Every structure is written in C-alpha cells, then in structure tokens.
Amino acid sequence: EAQVTQNPRYLITVTGKKLTVTCSQNMNHEYMSWYRQDPGLGLRQIYYSMNVEVTDKGDVPEGYKVSRKEKRNFPLILESPSPNQTSLYFCASSFEGLSYNEQFFGPGTRLTVL
C-alpha cells in the first residue's frame, strides 16, 4: 500500500529533551516536507527537501532540523524542544516539488512539550 508513515503518532516530552520524529514514504517520491498545524493557523511549512541531500527552509524553521540521507526518509529533529513547539506535525511527499503535484500526507504526530 502506498503510504507515508510517521512515528511516533503521539509524544509527550519535557523542555530540552532532544527528540526525532521519523517520516518514511514508499512511493519513490523525490519531494518531502514537514508542516505544523496549530488551531486557526492552517498548516505552516517547516522544512522541505527536493531530493536526497537537498533541503531548504520553509516558513517556520526555527528550532527544527532535518536531514535527507535516503530518498524514502525525512526525519524531523527537535534538538531542544520548547512548549511553543507543541503542535500537530505532518510529513508529506510528492513526485517532485513542482506546482502540479499533489502531496500525500502522513497520519500526523501530536507533540506536547511540557
């Protein structure tokens, strides 16, 4: 089954404790992206990757890191999480990063930072 998977789905952590949210897709997509969703603010793009070893900042990259060492994986790293990073996180992928490709989304990761 073609899908984007994220782990964990739910996470409660404390301020400053490094964490990684994994994202994997099995559709051989070149493009992957991370978003956060907060009430009333829609989805805001954190980082994206056009291909392996090619990443760039989205609109809200502060406090996050990413890497793209393999085509299928795009982990999101929070080196020192803070309460304002409490949010619902989505990973998405598509064929290329161009204007005509719809994105396929993972199920979301709900993160709470205490």
Added chain:
Amino acid sequence: AQKITQTQPGMFVQEKEAVTLDCTYDTSDQSYGLFWYKQPSSGEMIFLIYQGSYDEQNATEGRYSLNFQKARKSANLVISASQLGDSAMYFCAMRESFTNAGKSTFGDGTTLTVKP
C-alpha cells in the same frame, strides 16, 4: 511571497445542497498550482482537487469542482449535493513552479458542517 486567504472560518450547509468555500491567493509566479484538501475530525489530510494556472477549464472531481477565476486570483471549491460525511475542515493550498519551487502555502482553513 505566496499567500492563501480563506475568509470563512466556519460554514453551514443543509444536506443535499451545494456549498462554496472561498479561497483567494497571491503570487508573482506565472506557473502555479492550487489544491484543496479535506481534513475530517480523525485528522488525516485528503487531497480533493487540483487546478493548474494554465488550465483553461475548471477542474472537476466527482462532486467537487473548482471555480477558478485567474484575474481575480480566486479558486473557490464547490461541493454539490452535500453529504453528512463532508463535515470537515477544508484547506486551500498553493505551490509554485519557479519563484518558490518547493514551498507550499496553506490557508487557515474553513470548517464545514453539514446539517441533516
């Protein structure tokens, strides 16, 4: 910079009636795509429909159609014959091919409630 505006935080519609969800956008790119996604209460994001900036005809997908008015920079979603299962949040989104290739912008969303 690309920008998406959805001015309707919440909408109500009677079952079996049609409803239009508004979306306006701003971009300086000539090549861009507009997308609508549905997010039910379960949380997943579901792709509904796509309209390319060079497409001359409005996109349609089953009960979904996109009213694309390029000069007005609007891309409204029309849902015909609403069903109870259409109750969800709906997001308009945009991607560009050149100026901001790779970036994707979403609106704040519209919560649609279908009344029986």
